[in-house]
Structures are given as structure tokens and as C-alpha cells.
Amino acid sequence: MGNETMNKRELSTKQTDELLEVLKARFEKNMERHNSLVWENVQTKLKANPDKLWSLNEMERTGGEPDVVDYDEQSDTYSFYDCAAESPKGRRSVCYDRAALEARKKHKPENSAMDMAAAMGIELLTEEEYRELQKLGDFDKKTSSWVKTPNDIRELGGALFCDYRFGHVFLYHNGADSYYAARGFRGSLTV
Template sequence: MPLKSAESKKSLTTAQREELLSTLKARFEKNVSRHQALDWAKVEAKLAASPAKLWSLAEMEKTGGEPDVVSHDKKTGEYLFFDCSEQSPQGRVSVCYDRAGLESRKEHKPKDTAIDMATAMGVELLTEEEYQALQKLGDFDTKTSSWIKTPDEIRKLGGALHADRRYNRVFIGYNGAQSYYGVRGFRASLKV
């Protein structure tokens, strides 16, 4: 029974679904340059058939991510959504990279981690390649930074990657996974 109640929490009411779809449609129409040649009706049909993915998009929206469609994979039929908020989503800042980073802190621990939050939301952190692709669609993280998916070989050594845009250039940097900052959050991706 607990699993069933947990699953029911990951669904939207009809009103929430309609409001989210309206928000996503308006953003889609306002930012055509992010997804030229894509048809909203097809995206919406895919979303309607994927209630769990729609819930994840609602979580992205609720935490300030402003998700939008950025590409379509013709082979799989999947649409790719990224957080397209101008700055790192406000509802996801001041977090360590992952649980091991959080547990290694002796004091002043943040409330959560980027990896744990993403898992709970049903999304993935952007990879370095995805972050670079996002930055080709506009100027993001000009005052903030975002944790990005860190390769295992770096993570095993205690590090974690973050990215931002400064001086009209995208920078990929690193910190210890236990670090956190009020202006660093994470950006997510979701395939639907």
C-alpha cells in the first residue's frame, strides 16, 4: 500500500494538468527559436500520454526551472525538455552535489543535494554537452551557476562540476561535492 500512495502523490489533478499545459504552451510559443519546426499539438499529445513525465515537468516548473522543449529525437520520438530559466532555478539552490558530499560536511549542512532532488523529481542533471547546447539557445546563468552531471572518474576523487556564463563565454568549473552556494543550483533535463 505505501508504494501506491507514493505513486498517487506523483500525479496532477485535472486543474493542475491544464494549468501546466497552458504554461508550457505559452512558453513554447514565446520561444520558437528553441524548437523550430516542432508542433505543439504533437508535444502536447506526448505529454498527455505520459502523466508521470507531466508530474516531473510540474516539479521543474514549481522549483523555478521554466522547462521548455529544446529538441526532438526522430528515432525514439522523444521530446527533450531543459530548464530554461534565465538563472539557476531558485527552488533548487544552496545544495551540495550529492549525498556523499553532504555527509562529508561536518557543519553547516544544506537541506538537500542536487542528485537527491533530481531523483525525487524524476529528472536528470544536465550533462556538460547538454549545458553547452542550452547555452546556444540563449544566455543562461549569467549571475548564478548550476551543478552538472559529473563523470564518475572526477566524482571518485571528491570533485563535482558546475557551469555558468560569464564574459560572453561558458565556463565549466569544479568544486568539492560537499560545497554549496546561495547562487548555485542545478538545471534538469527530461525526455518525454
């Protein structure tokens, strides 16, 4: 993608069509995630929000395999989560946030989860959202994902992450400046 497209946060017609085909195929293949929803309604909403399509493309480009996981009738919005089996490959080896990245003296990672998410126009999953995602399948059986961390924990230098082992979701803590090849982050986007 050229800088022009990146700055506008808009996909070309060809990119839009290609992304919608990928999303539609994933939607139809995984109906258990959204069995009462109709793709045409989702697609209409997406086409009306080109900035959200751009963010979904970023989720896809970094290995997230975004899919619809919820529809809120009251607000008429769809929620997309990263549904890749493991933490998205293009978002691993990152510390939690900018403050953690700047505090690190040696062997700094290239980026942070919070900065990447903001640049993509998405949010990190919360612990509750992560647990909801796990009801739709088994995710992060070999990897782990940073989750949105409460301020009181973050102010003390910590950050939270989750994974799925032994048939259960586990919530852990780590220094926010830590990073590992098997830890990334999962995002959410509301359209």
C-alpha cells in the same frame, strides 16, 4: 500538493490543464528553441505520460521554466531542459550528491542536487547538454549550475558546475560538498 498526489506522481486534471497552458505559452513565446516543432504533437505526447507531466510540474514549481529544446525522430521523444534565465531558485544552496551531504560535518545544506533531481524524476544536465542549452540563449549570467560529474572526478571528492560569463560557457570544479546561494542545478526530462 498533498502527499497523496506526491506519492502517485500524478497531477489532477486542473493541475494538468494549468501546466499545459504554461508550457504552451512558453513554447509559443520561444519558438527559436524549437522552430520546427508543433505544440499539438508535444501536448499529445505529454498527455500520454502523466508521470512526465508530474516531473515537468516539479521543474516548474522549483523555478526551472522547462521548455522543449529537442526532438529525436528516431526515438520519437522530446527533450525538455530548464530554461530559466538563472539557475532555478527552488534548487539552489545544495551540494552535489548524498555522499557529499553526509560527509559534511558542519553547516550542512538541506539537500543535494542529485537527490532533488531523482525525487523530481529528472536528470542533471551534462556539460554537453549545458553547452547546447547556451546556444539557445544566455543562461546563468549571475548564477551557476551543477552538471553531471564523471565518476573519476566524483570519486576524488570533486564535482563540476558551469556558468556563462563574458560571452562564454565556463566549466569549473569544486568540492562536491560545497554549496552556494547562487548555485543550483538545471535538469532535463525526455518524454
